[in-house]
Amino acid sequence: MNRLKILFVAVASLALTVQSLESFGQTSKSGTQKTKTDRSIVTPVPVRPAGQKDMLAYAAPKIPLVRVGFIGLGMRGPGAVERWTHIPNTKIIAVADLRPERVEAAQKILDKNNVTRAAEYSGSEDAWKKLCERTDIDLVYIATDWKHHVPMALYAMQKGKHVAIEVPAAMNMKDIWDLINTSEKTRKHCMMLENCVYDFFELTTLNMAQKGLFGEVIHAEGAYIHQLSQFWDDYWNNWRLDYNKNFRGDIYPTHGIGPVCQALNIHRGDKMNYLVSVDTKSFNGRDEWKKMKGEDPGEFKNGDQTITMIKTQNGKTMQIQHNVMTPRPYSRMYQLTGTKGFANKYPSEGYAIGGDQLSADDVPNHEKLSAHSYVSKDVKEALMKKYKHPIHQELEETAKKVGGHGGMDFIMDYRLAYCLQNGLPLDMDVYDLAEWCSLAELSAVSLDNGSAPVSIPDFTRGAWNKIQGYKHAFVK
Numbered sequence: 001m002n003r004l005k006i007l008f009v010a011v012a013s014l015a016l017t018v019q020s021l022e023s024f025g026q027t028s029k030s031g032t033q034k035t036k037t038d039r040s041i042v043t044p045v046p047v048r049p050a051g052q053k054d055m056l057a058y059a060a061p062k063i064p065l066v067r068v069g070f071i072g073l074g075m076r077g078p079g080a081v082e083r084w085t086h087i088p089n090t091k092i093i094a095v096a097d098l099r100p101e102r103v104e105a106a107q108k109i110l111d112k113n114n115v116t117r118a119a120e121y122s123g124s125e126d127a128w129k130k131l132c133e134r135t136d137i138d139l140v141y142i143a144t145d146w147k148h149h150v151p152m153a154l155y156a157m158q159k160g161k162h163v164a165i166e167v168p169a170a171m172n173m174k175d176i177w178d179l180i181n182t183s184e185k186t187r188k189h190c191m192m193l194e195n196c197v198y199d200f201f202e203l204t205t206l207n208m209a210q211k212g213l214f215g216e217v218i219h220a221e222g223a224y225i226h227q228l229s230q231f232w233d234d235y236w237n238n239w240r241l242d243y244n245k246n247f248r249g250d251i252y253p254t255h256g257i258g259p260v261c262q263a264l265n266i267h268r269g270d271k272m273n274y275l276v277s278v279d280t281k282s283f284n285g286r287d288e289w290k291k292m293k294g295e296d297p298g299e300f301k302n303g304d305q306t307i308t309m310i311k312t313q314n315g316k317t318m319q320i321q322h323n324v325m326t327p328r329p330y331s332r333m334y335q336l337t338g339t340k341g342f343a344n345k346y347p348s349e350g351y352a353i354g355g356d357q358l359s360a361d362d363v364p365n366h367e368k369l370s371a372h373s374y375v376s377k378d379v380k381e382a383l384m385k386k387y388k389h390p391i392h393q394e395l396e397e398t399a400k401k402v403g404g405h406g407g408m409d410f411i412m413d414y415r416l417a418y419c420l421q422n423g424l425p426l427d428m429d430v431y432d433l434a435e436w437c438s439l440a441e442l443s444a445v446s447l448d449n450g451s452a453p454v455s456i457p458d459f460t461r462g463a464w465n466k467i468q469g470y471k472h473a474f475v476k
Ligand SMILES: NC(=O)c1ccc[n+]([C@@H]2O[C@H](COP(=O)([O-])OP(=O)(O)OC[C@H]3O[C@@H](n4cnc5c(N)ncnc54)[C@H](O)[C@@H]3O)[C@@H](O)[C@H]2O)c1
Pocket: 071, 072, 073, 074, 075, 076, 077, 096, 097, 098, 099, 102, 124, 125, 126, 127, 128, 143, 144, 145, 146, 148, 166, 167, 168, 193, 194, 195, 234, 235, 236, 237, 405
């Protein structure tokens, strides 16, 4: 009797958490694919409050002079302050950090660039709120530790500011939905500062993909592989290693997934349906903790290596890796596999393209092309020149001078300012933020359930197919 009762409870609770995904009825250009056995754990999707609309292709009124306030001036924030001194038609109004010495360091950047010192806020946990309450700021730029991102962004939007948030903007589903709802309600942009989508190889390759050079892109890979052992000590209050100790899953997914989502037109004609994750146990993570704290961590949740696989609505696949613990050459992977060609960034950049994809006008010796190996250096250079993205054509020279991860950080900030100044939709919307950040909690849910498939919600709540194809906005 007791056994029967237990069985009943087990079946009932399974029914609560598992939903059949048969209704996804996946379709691709090349036909339909039935996935009868898809059964995924589903997380709650809040109903959109009445009267609230989506933010797809949202354009705010033009802001000819973009007035910005910065919160978080640790290792990352000051570089942003420096970059914004080089962006035309912008003004740095205020800077904030818990630590007064970090605020002073930012002011010195302004001095060095002959820019008027900004209003400053520091010295208490909530001093940043005063920055958000100012009436002369259009954009709040947040580069604090992960736990502070969301409360700061929510408050700033509620105070009528657009927000830009460092990566990952949000670490759990509740925070992600709060950001979406607040952005939709306040009609304020909520953009994640994912710089890697502007890197030279990635943006050039996106242009090639959009022009059909690889045929249809069917599989994509991304990663964040960067041993952080030499940096743990430098994070304020040990926030980053603490987070690794306390949370399982791919907790830094956005550099890897952002650029490949753009290539796969996610929520612009396709959507991520579900993921499955595996991880190693913690080997080096535990030791890093011991080294730093001089004590055993007890449980250290984040595995040294985490791998997540994703299936999309149009029958495509993705793989994303996270490893910040073991010695490996830095890699964000960035790999696209198409029906007619292939692109790969790490560890060696290259393209493999079927000969019939290129015309004689494209590249020298095109008839020698074969998709079995990378094209030659000459052909690669000719392709990269031909497909150089208009954003790079305009900004490459200045970006390389101003710097920030080889120029991509400047391009990101410049594009954000340009779109705000011209009343254009931003390059990344709140749903990109949501999709890319959702891997943090959803991968942990998969791991905690024996690598079970976990449904990735449609964060647009029904509008993922409204826009066809990813694009950047320009003044016509
Ligand atoms: N996109 C990239 O390439 C990239 C690179 C590095 C870091 N990041 C991101 O940038 C963010 C910051 O990272 P970091 O390396 O600068 O960390 P950090 O620890 O050096 O800086 C965090 C700062 O936040 C401040 N802070 C904490 N609580 C605050 C509060 N209540 N009010 C005001 N300030 C507060 C701290 O004093 C500190 O100066 C993180 O989200 C990180 O993931 C992104």
